[in-house]
Amino acid sequence: MQEILVLNSGSSSVKFALYHINTEESGPSQRALTLTYSGHFSGLATSQCRVSLEYREPGQNSHSYRLETLEALGLTPAMNHEDAITKLMAWLAQREDKGRLVAIGHRVVHGGQTYHEAVRLTADDVAELEKLSSLAPLHQSHGLAPIKLLMEQLPNVPQIACFDTAFHAHQPWVARQFALPREFTAKGLMRYGFHGLSYDYIQRTLPTVLPGDAPHSRVVVAHLGNGASMCAIRDGISVASTMGFTALDGLPMGTRSGALDPGLVLHLISHEKMSVDDVSTLLYKRSGLLGVSGISSDMRELLASDAPEAEEAIELYCYRAAREIASLAGALGGLDQLVFTAGIGEHAAPVRARIVAQCEWLGMQLDEIANNRDAACISLPGSHVGVWIIPTDEERVIASDCLALLNKAS
Numbered sequence: 001m002q003e004i005l006v007l008n009s010g011s012s013s014v015k016f017a018l019y020h021i022n023t024e025e026s027g028p029s030q031r032a033l034t035l036t037y038s039g040h041f042s043g044l045a046t047s048q049c050r051v052s053l054e055y056r057e058p059g060q061n062s063h064s065y066r067l068e069t070l071e072a073l074g075l076t077p078a079m080n081h082e083d084a085i086t087k088l089m090a091w092l093a094q095r096e097d098k099g100r101l102v103a104i105g106h107r108v109v110h111g112g113q114t115y116h117e118a119v120r121l122t123a124d125d126v127a128e129l130e131k132l133s134s135l136a137p138l139h140q141s142h143g144l145a146p147i148k149l150l151m152e153q154l155p156n157v158p159q160i161a162c163f164d165t166a167f168h169a170h171q172p173w174v175a176r177q178f179a180l181p182r183e184f185t186a187k188g189l190m191r192y193g194f195h196g197l198s199y200d201y202i203q204r205t206l207p208t209v210l211p212g213d214a215p216h217s218r219v220v221v222a223h224l225g226n227g228a229s230m231c232a233i234r235d236g237i238s239v240a241s242t243m244g245f246t247a248l249d250g251l252p253m254g255t256r257s258g259a260l261d262p263g264l265v266l267h268l269i270s271h272e273k274m275s276v277d278d279v280s281t282l283l284y285k286r287s288g289l290l291g292v293s294g295i296s297s298d299m300r301e302l303l304a305s306d307a308p309e310a311e312e313a314i315e316l317y318c319y320r321a322a323r324e325i326a327s328l329a330g331a332l333g334g335l336d337q338l339v340f341t342a343g344i345g346e347h348a349a350p351v352r353a354r355i356v357a358q359c360e361w362l363g364m365q366l367d368e369i370a371n372n373r374d375a376a377c378i379s380l381p382g383s384h385v386g387v388w389i390i391p392t393d394e395e396r397v398i399a400s401d402c403l404a405l406l407n408k409a410s
């Protein structure tokens, strides 16, 4: 049995998924992949480190679930990303149902100007991608560290990178440019957009959940997780996104500010005498829901809180989201479907309700009952714009891109 392992490394977490390749169905189709194990390490490098693991019996639909204790996996509470990968690889290697690992697919957040599709990495590629670390300080180095480690430990297993930026690479030039002098644009100072693996998954899945006659040529997808962005998709292609040069632009996020007046950054440096590192920490780690509420970056905690500051943070979050939907509808010249995805998008009914209420003028009508039970379709039958919840699956897209690459190489 051949296997593909997928690693999705975030700022404080590593998600993983292991797929069996069904060799009877050759070709890059998703049907050729069967998910067997998935799970995640969260709270890495903190005392809150936890591991969860799910196992799917081959041929069965239901998941049996168990939460491994740290002790059972031999983990120490303050373990970091590297420890997590080492433990995961050791655990995978000792399984009785172990197959032959034919590729490891990695989420790499920034592909810069060069990397527009999944690629089998060489050491030179990794060095090139490392140069982009300052453009994704919460993500890039965590995505590249396991690649370097596994290139050393498993030199014969292809390490394949799949990029968050790739889905946006074919946006119209006008959507990618900043209004800067041309020599800066020529250096690559332009909008890239992120969460592309998630958008790719939604774009592939939406036609399978829509009723046959529903129009879906103009779609906005709201990926609202710890990081949050939105994407305007026309006929399956990204045409605009709220994230730009870095994953700091656009919507307010758990700890990131989202879009700011650039003059404010100049003011922080010149008047508040903040260093580049101070400003970076402020905008990436101390702002967003955490900064405005002063309570938490976690939407669940804010929704459960009675504090007026929590309410203010949620109000700002929803207001900004509704404004961005209208802006993206402008880029599309109208809107057929809106899709919510990722942690907040999939689970936070009050947040969705507030965002949709502010978009009523665009022709959206929320089905409150469906919304409260996280149903797939959450708009009323007469709504001009359909509103949907589709759980994202970045790991599935990575595995399927790896398989396509392996098939091409063989």
Ligand SMILES: Nc1ncnc2c1ncn2[C@@H]1O[C@H](COP(=O)(O)OP(=O)(O)O)[C@@H](O)[C@H]1O
Binding pocket: 010, 013, 224, 225, 226, 227, 254, 297, 298, 299, 300, 301, 303, 342, 343, 344, 347, 348, 349
């Ligand atoms: N049931 C829920 N209700 C409200 N918010 C939720 C719920 N479940 C998860 N979330 C929120 O989703 C966010 C995390 O999203 P997720 O997509 O898991 O993040 P990541 O970007 O780390 O993959 C957190 O703000 C969390 O509070």
Ligand SMILES: CC(=O)OP(=O)(O)O
Binding pocket: 010, 011, 109, 139, 164, 194, 195, 225, 226, 227, 228, 247
């Ligand atoms: C690009 C980005 O913000 O990713 P995440 O949501 O995983 O933090």
Ligand SMILES: [Mg+2]
Binding pocket: 010, 225, 226, 227
């Ligand atoms: Mg995520």
